[in-house]
Amino acid sequence: MNSSAVQLRMTLSDVAALAKVQRPVVSMWRTRSAHGPAPFPQALAVERGLEVFDADEVAAWLEATGRGNNAEASGDAAAFAVRAGVGRDNRNVFDAVTALLALRAVTGTPLTGRDRDSLLDAADESDPDDAFLYSEIEALADGLESTAEYAERLIDSAYSVPAAFETLLADRFRSGIREHADTALTEAATHLVASAALALALSLESEPVFVDPTPGGSDLLLGIVRAAGDGLPITALTPDGDDASARLVRRRLAAHGIDSQLLKMQAGGTFDVHGPAVHLAQYPSPGEPGMDAGGILAAIESIVMQMDDSQRAVIIAPASTLCDGALTASAGAHRSELLRSGRVRAIVRLPQGLLRRKPREAQCLWVLGPSFAEVDIADRWTMVADLTAARLTPDVVHDLVSDVVASMGSGATVRAHSFRFARLVPTRHLLASRGSLVELPSRGGAGEAAAGAEAALRIEELQELLMKYDGSVPAAVSVLAQSGGRLAPATVQELLSAGTLRYIKGNRLDPADLSARERTRVIGTAELLDEEATKPRSISILDFAAKYPSGRLTEPGDVVFCTSPRPAAMVDAEGGAVVVFPARVLRIDAGDPGGLVPAVLAADINSLPPQDKAWRQWRLRRTPYRQRRPLEVALAELQHEQDLTRQRLQQLDELATLILDGVAGGSLTLTDPTSTATTEGTR
Structure with a gap:
């Protein structure tokens, strides 16, 4: 192979990944070897502000110097590099490379040693209807032979065609397919959806097809393949569109050897699937990354409308659309219509961090199944679960999938199942709810x-x-x-939107401005986590006003809280304190408290699990208006008694210490009043 015709380039970060070392190590190698007998290879160019190097030269340098922790660096170089021209500035080359990989998987014959005409003939024979790869190969007018050599080398480096294809998709920014990067789920999320879909498929009476009706979606189908292994043949249905994202999906499935068929999409995104099927969908999808709540619910409606009782569906989408409150009136009505259909068998709010590009956005799982049309709507139920504070560990995924599968059964079957995370809620309660659908009724x-x-x-x-x-x-x-x-509990976000609560950021202070001699108290994370053990901190009010003119002081009744390393809160009954970031303040509106009591709010926060850091989704208990004042009075009295008890404990501790030290040190003698009186009486 003429490697010079297939020049591979890599950045210093790619070099670190190839050598299996940290990025700073490569910079150190480069600096220390600059004047030695074997200097680090020179940069070829600067692309988008980053120096790029010849991958073959880097691999040869690693092999010659023995640097790094990868003895197979020469063979693995292609997997960590990119061919010149394959990037965001040349989508055609990327499409051609993926098409050549799909061609290699379909034909099973090497791509090297073939001229342009031979490659085009093979593409035409493998894709006579030009459904997924012929146009992409034909469009590369120049350098098709060298691109084929690069694809073959990528296969050798990754050890298989599927692995080579996934290597190209792994770095989705570099590959120039931004739509995939914007919607990419983490492996944990993909595994959860795939595990649930596979379990539902195995519960059906006959072998189903797996349907992903989303434009450009294929991650979930690949998750099914990984979860199933060799134990279950996979037949996939994907949209029949001819856009770039749809064709990429078909090339990806072909590279993995998955039997795929075209799903005929009709106007408005509707379609028909007959017989047993399991639908998988992520919204927004790679083909439509800008979908809003209305578009997501309309797409789900297309799935629901064509389903029968032999079909199932697992859908993952933003929790703000599928289960949280504060939807627009039209979107809320649309969601209620879907719930009223009876197909939504399970609603699971998932933790944050499952969407790579938006780690703070929580996702939600909807599981669709039989509607039990014979059951009156007043008697129907839906399984709901809130995993906001959970981690998707193997045991959590296993038990959640078990709950999901059980939710497909009849009332008697469901009552016989021991749910770990889920609970059954009458569907009429969900329809009447204006807040979160997973709120504990x-x-x-x-x-x-x-x-x-x-x-x-x-x-x-x-x-x-x-x-x-x-x-x-x-x-x-x-x-x-x-x-x-x-009163029903409400989330912090709902209360903020209603104006019942106000959120106030903490002040960013220079630690040098804090002391223990001033009178203005300082409340920060240290005070919240270990109030008694922390040395009192304070700040001069004059210095605070001069150096931090936009800073704020607390008011009596403010709740100061933090989220890390765990949720913690306290009520500042006095007010006039300076809150230090990352501690923050929740202030209850005095005119319209909405049932909130500071002590209850702080107690709710302190009772949260350590991993629950999504503070806007914290659920707060509310107290009826007539009970608010009696509760505050009772809590104040109890707080006073607790303070007196603590003072008494301190006095007892001091008394015990004085007696112990005095007697043990010989400065005090203990007397027994009883024995003294007896002795005096016998004299």
Whole structure:
């Protein structure tokens, strides 16, 4: 092979990946070898602000000097490099390379040693209808032979055609297909969707086809292939469009040897699939990365409308569209119509971090299945789960998939299953909800009354015990059990949107401005996490006003909170403190508190699991208006008693220390009043 005809280029970051070292190590090699007998290869050019090097020269240098941790650097170089011209500035070359890889998979014969006409003949024979690769190969007027050599070398370096194809897609920015980069899911998300879809497929009576109706989508189908291994033959249906994203999907499936067929799409994105099928869809999709909530719900409706009871669907999309509140009126009505169809069997809110380009955007899973049309809509139910604070570990995925599969069954089947994450909610409650669909509904009827009665009895017992200790009862209030009448919890975001809460950022202060001698208190993460052990910090109010003119002080009743390393909060009852970032403030509107009580808000935050850092989605309990003031009074009394108890404990600790040190040091002698009195009486 004439390697000079296939010049591969790599950046210093690519060199580090090839050599299996950290990026700074390569810079050190380059600097130290500059004046030695074997200097690091010279840069070929500067592309988009980055120096690029000849990959063959770099591999030869690594082999000659013994640097790095990859003994196979020469053979692996192509997998970490890119051919000159394959980048964001030349989509045609990228398309041609992927087409040649698909051709190699279809024909099973090497691409090297063949001229242009031979390659075009092979492409025409493999793709007579020009459905996925012929046009891409034909469009490369110059350098087709050298591009074929590069594709073959990429296969040798990656050890297989599928791996070579995935190498090109792995760095989606460099490959110039921005739409794929914008919608790429993490491996954990792809594995979850694929595992759920595969489990649903195995639960059907006959072998289904897997359908991805989204334009340009193929990651989920590839996830099915990886999850299934060699145990299940995969037949895929993808849209019949002739745009670049649709053709790339078909080339990718061909490279992996997947039996794929065309799904005829009709006007408006509708389609028909007959017989057992499992649909997989991610929205927004690579072919339509700019889809809004209305477009996503319309696309899901196309799936729902053509489904029968022998079909299933697993859909992943932004939680803001599928399960969160604050939708527009039209989008909310559209979502309700989909829920009313009875096909939405499970709704699972997933954690943040599953979308590579938008790690702060939470995703949601909808699982569609049989509608149980014979069941009255008032009696229908939907499985919901909130995994916002969970990590998608293998055990979590396994148990969640088990819950999802169980949700497909009838009422009797579902009641027999022991759910780990999910719970059953009457669909009518979801239709009536204006907030999150995965919000835990209030317990009504006998269950709530029983819980209240138990709490009331325990309160009376504790008050009697405290009366025995010192003759007083802190917060001597009378409580009664009741059912119903409570306000539903709401997320921080919902309360912010309603104006009930205000969010105030913490102040960024120079640590040199803090001291322990000034009078203005400072509250930061240290105070929130370990309030008693932290040395008091303060700042001069004059310095604060002069150096930080836009800074703010707290007001009485502000809730100061942080999210890292774990959620923590405290109520600043006094006000007038300086909050230091990353600590922040939630301020309840005095005119319209919306049922919020500072102490309850802080308690809700402190009870959250350590990994739950999505503070805008935290659910806060609310208190009815008539109970707000009595609750504040009772909590204030209890806080006073707790302070007195802490003071008493400190005094007891000091007393014990003085006695121990005095007697052990010989400066004090303990006397027994009983023995002294007896001795005096016998004299």
